[in-house]
Amino acid sequence: MTAAAFATTRATRSTARRAAVATQDRDPLVAARTAFFNIWSGPAGERDAAGRPQDDLVRLLEAEYGVRPRTVPSGDGLGVRQEDAAVAALRRAARLGVSLTPQALLAHRDGGPWLRAVLSELWPQTVHLHGRRHAQEALRATLTESPDAPTTGHLLDLAVATGLTPLTPAEAAPVAHHADRAVRHAAWRYLHQLPGGTAHLPDPSAAADAYERLLLNPPTLVLGPREGEREGRVVAQTMLLGGLDTPGQGLSGGMAVLLGGLGDQLAETEGIAGVITVVTAGHEDLAADGRLAFERRTGHWVLRLPVDTPRSPLPTETHRHRTALTWWAVRLLGCMPRPLDVLHVRYADDASLALAEAAEQLGAASVFTATPDPHRGLADRHAASDPGDSRAAQALRHDLHRVFVADRLVERADTVIGIPGRGGTRELVRHYPHLAHLSGGNGPSAPPEGIAPYRAAPDEQERRRAALAALYQDGTRPDALDAEDYDLPLLLSVGRLHPVKQQDLLVGAWLETGGYSNSTLVLIGGSPHTATEAETDMRRRIDTLLADVPQASRRIALLPALPNADVRRLQRALAARPQEAPCWYVCPSAKEEFGIAILEAMEAGLPAAGPQRGGVAHYLRDGVNGILMDTSTPTGLMRGLRRLAHISDDDRRRYATAGQNLVAERFSVTRMANELTAEYVALERR
Numbered sequence: 001m002t003a004a005a006f007a008t009t010r011a012t013r014s015t016a017r018r019a020a021v022a023t024q025d026r027d028p029l030v031a032a033r034t035a036f037f038n039i040w041s042g043p044a045g046e047r048d049a050a051g052r053p054q055d056d057l058v059r060l061l062e063a064e065y066g067v068r069p070r071t072v073p074s075g076d077g078l079g080v081r082q083e084d085a086a087v088a089a090l091r092r093a094a095r096l097g098v099s100l101t102p103q104a105l106l107a108h109r110d111g112g113p114w115l116r117a118v119l120s121e122l123w124p125q126t127v128h129l130h131g132r133r134h135a136q137e138a139l140r141a142t143l144t145e146s147p148d149a150p151t152t153g154h155l156l157d158l159a160v161a162t163g164l165t166p167l168t169p170a171e172a173a174p175v176a177h178h179a180d181r182a183v184r185h186a187a188w189r190y191l192h193q194l195p196g197g198t199a200h201l202p203d204p205s206a207a208a209d210a211y212e213r214l215l216l217n218p219p220t221l222v223l224g225p226r227e228g229e230r231e232g233r234v235v236a237q238t239m240l241l242g243g244l245d246t247p248g249q250g251l252s253g254g255m256a257v258l259l260g261g262l263g264d265q266l267a268e269t270e271g272i273a274g275v276i277t278v279v280t281a282g283h284e285d286l287a288a289d290g291r292l293a294f295e296r297r298t299g300h301w302v303l304r305l306p307v308d309t310p311r312s313p314l315p316t317e318t319h320r321h322r323t324a325l326t327w328w329a330v331r332l333l334g335c336m337p338r339p340l341d342v343l344h345v346r347y348a349d350d351a352s353l354a355l356a357e358a359a360e361q362l363g364a365a366s367v368f369t370a371t372p373d374p375h376r377g378l379a380d381r382h383a384a385s386d387p388g389d390s391r392a393a394q395a396l397r398h399d400l401h402r403v404f405v406a407d408r409l410v411e412r413a414d415t416v417i418g419i420p421g422r423g424g425t426r427e428l429v430r431h432y433p434h435l436a437h438l439s440g441g442n443g444p445s446a447p448p449e450g451i452a453p454y455r456a457a458p459d460e461q462e463r464r465r466a467a468l469a470a471l472y473q474d475g476t477r478p479d480a481l482d483a484e485d486y487d488l489p490l491l492l493s494v495g496r497l498h499p500v501k502q503q504d505l506l507v508g509a510w511l512e513t514g515g516y517s518n519s520t521l522v523l524i525g526g527s528p529h530t531a532t533e534a535e536t537d538m539r540r541r542i543d544t545l546l547a548d549v550p551q552a553s554r555r556i557a558l559l560p561a562l563p564n565a566d567v568r569r570l571q572r573a574l575a576a577r578p579q580e581a582p583c584w585y586v587c588p589s590a591k592e593e594f595g596i597a598i599l600e601a602m603e604a605g606l607p608a609a610g611p612q613r614g615g616v617a618h619y620l621r622d623g624v625n626g627i628l629m630d631t632s633t634p635t636g637l638m639r640g641l642r643r644l645a646h647i648s649d650d651d652r653r654r655y656a657t658a659g660q661n662l663v664a665e666r667f668s669v670t671r672m673a674n675e676l677t678a679e680y681v682a683l684e685r686r
Contacts, residue, residue: 209283253496370432460569584606627644
């Protein structure tokens with residue numbers, strides 16, 4: 001019996017014996033998950049809230065959470081593909097704790113990325129339950145059957161992940177020279193763990209780049225607090241997408257600002273001995289800066305895990321690097337003078353799973369910050385897509401994979417915390433029904449996120465004047481405005497250039513509402529030198545919009561990402577302008593889980609307008625300390641801009657004052673560090 005058939009039969013028999021628990025939620029993903037985690041095996045739902053059929057989504061949900069799916073050959077388009085059925089069955093087996101044999105799992109070794117990913121997740125449990133000898137024999141039989149198969153690298157990664165040695169060093173040596181980078185790198189990691197294996201590695205001089213040189217000759221680092229230096233927990237926090245010191249560029253956003261300030265503050269908090277912020281570095285990053293670790297502030301280190309991409313991996317590619325990231329994390333975090341006590345991950349992807357696995361191997365407790373992403377809006381997002389669009393189909397499967405990854409991170413975590421939305425963590429529990437039992441039925445705790453205090457420079461006033469002068473130097477420049485427009489109202493938006501941030505929709509709404517005739521618009525974000533594909537595409541969209549309204553180009557400025565201190569200084573300078581030249585901070589994002597940039601603008605004294613969807617509504621109350629906008633459509637955004645234009649000066653000042661007071665009272669990084677420290681101190685090493 002295959003793994004898919006076994007898991008389906010086991011799940012169906014098990015759930016059929018239990019009482020059915022129905023759900024009235026009309027979001028098919030929520031309905032499926034609520035039913036599943038309440039032990040109900042019926043179908044996941046048939047229509048979305050608007051009554052439109054969602055065939056692809058519903059069929060995939062039925063396969064993963066509900067009845068046994070009807071499978072059809074790939075490409076038929078009339079049901080669940082054979083591989084979808086296998087992925088769904090294995091995910092169901094993982095959620096139910098079903099034990100699969102090594103042979104049953106390895107039967108799926110030739111599958112696509114989502115099948116290989118769930119196979120990797122189930123493999124350690126299979127080794128534990130069926131024995132290392134049995135698993136090693138199964139791996140050896142599969143490897144020697146087709147020694148040059150494309151799956152060889154993945155099979156060796158399974159061996160590395162569980163410390164198995166199915167091949168001798170001499171047998172693995174030919175694979176170490178494989179033409180495919182991923183395969184030979186897997187062989188190098190495998191040889192590193194074998195007695196005498198390093199003798200069969202290529203000489204580091206043969207390495208193609210900085211990443212390969214490090215992999216062939218991994219360094220021994222000295223980072224973290226030493227024994228006896230300070231009492232408390234040694235904590236690692238992760239930011240595996242983007243760079244820590246380049247917010248607004250590429251994949252780096254508010255999380256970089258948050259974790260940089262939080263790490264600095266935790267290092268000064270009683271109960272914490274030291275903090276390591278874990279980031280990633282591709283081979284271009286490593287070529288520019290070969291350091292793998294450095295002390296950012298006293299007690300706060302940055303650890304750069306090497307990854308085989310030019311720069312940080314894209315979210316859709318992290319599954320390719322899972323075993324490598326675990327291997328690097330265990331090797332580098334494991335050589336610290338003091339053992340790691342707690343590891344905190346914050347994003348539902350395979351890179352976070354890799355670090356959660358590293359925590360288990362290192363004996364550290366793990367913490368996961370759960371958010372309703374990509375759960376929130378998944379059904380609506382894919383209902384609007386073209387069923388015949390292969391990219392849309394791939395995006396749907398990627399989103400469902402991330403939902404599974406989030407469940408596995410919850411399963412692995414010693415503590416789950418949430419980011420509160422409107423109504424606290426109720427929305428989170430709606431998307432994670434298995435978290436409802438925490439805190440007496442209220443769901444997980446939700447320590448407030450916060451921002452670091454702004455530190456004024458000795459020549460602060462002069463720097464503010466210079467920032468304004470640079471902004472208003474010349475409207476013919478793409479990054480500046482005309483000095484004669486200084487007294488016009490200004491809309492400011494800060495964030496990485498990305499489709500989810502919707503800067504193009506903001507520009508379009510500003511143009512459509514005629515905002516360019518009586519206001520200016522300033523966007524800050526994007527790499528100043530080497531733009532990513534997403535940044536280039538966003539700039540192209542904005543240029544296309546402006547081409548139709550050439551007179552608006554002098555009243556819009558697109559600045560590249562600036563250091564956080566420079567952004568906050570400019571916000572203060574804009575907030576201090578005369579009453580006749582008001583400035584609004586506008587966040588047009590489709591969603592924000594929290595919105596660090598919004599909080600920073602409010603703290604600077606700017607009135608803020610943010611999206612209704614997501615976590616912003618938890619603290620930004622419409623008509624009290626800011627404005628909430630419907631950013632889900634261009635029409636909603638235009639309606640929001642028209643509303644801003646008609647808000648009185650008195651109300652605008654009232655919103656700004658209320659927002660500034662709110663941040664000072666509730667959203668300081670000190671309070672965040674204190675509450676997280678209480679969570680960390682309560683945990684024990686495994």
